[in-house]
Amino acid sequence: MMKNAVEVRGLTVVRGRTTVLDGLDLVIGGGVTGLLGPSGCGKTTLMRALVGVQQVRSGTVTVFGEPAGTPPLRDRVGYVTQAASVYDDLTVSENLRFFAQVLGVGPEEVERSAAAVDLTPHLGQVVGTMSGGQRSRVSLAVALLKHPDLLVLDEPTVGLDPVLRQELWGLFHRLADAGAAVLVSSHVMDEAERCDRLLLMRSGEVIADGTPDEIRERTGAADIEGAFLAVVGGGAPQ
């Protein structure tokens, strides 16, 4: 398993008038890492910095030894945003073929990435007629076209039913087992248990970092939600 996929040093990001991240230090390795914290704590901002689309005030973000967002990383980092970034009026297959062409990957990757997210039976379906979970998986399939070594997924399970959530988490672990570093954000604390490592965030800071077991043991809490509350000193999540 890789040690440092991502190294963040002294990262400060100001958005509008808000200092969202203030001198953040962080290292992310292989496996499935969960980034958990209340809405507005800076998860998306941090993810944007990792993929190189966020203007930063100061500090460094290094991915596989290269500055985030630079050309050597283009084929190595996949990013799925909260908003689906596929075309509703095209079929799954048409979407994947279109993005394959844009990304310069062969048509054989279309079938592989559709199969990876269990969408083979839906290749001919128009995306606009699919359920939320299926559409999320189309976005994910696009991100998989290039075999990314780092996959950054911003709240990929939002609005999905428990069965689909479980399926997607299974997929994240299969991708991690195949060698990718997978970073998944969520504000649903019960998803924490599914991560190899957890980063609990609040107000732009990482307030706990460890396996779910370690974090529960350290705080004496029964679950991650309790651990989160213990770390923030009893304050309720926003």
Ligand SMILES: Nc1ncnc2c1ncn2[C@@H]1O[C@H](COP(=O)(O)OP(=O)(O)OP(=O)(O)O)[C@@H](O)[C@H]1O
């Ligand atoms: N475009 C923007 N301009 C100014 N401030 C912004 C902008 N986008 C986000 N912010 C602010 O940055 C802070 C962090 O937002 P961010 O989207 O990173 O949080 P988050 O933890 O991902 O939240 P959520 O779970 O709701 O997606 C918030 O205070 C938000 O109001």
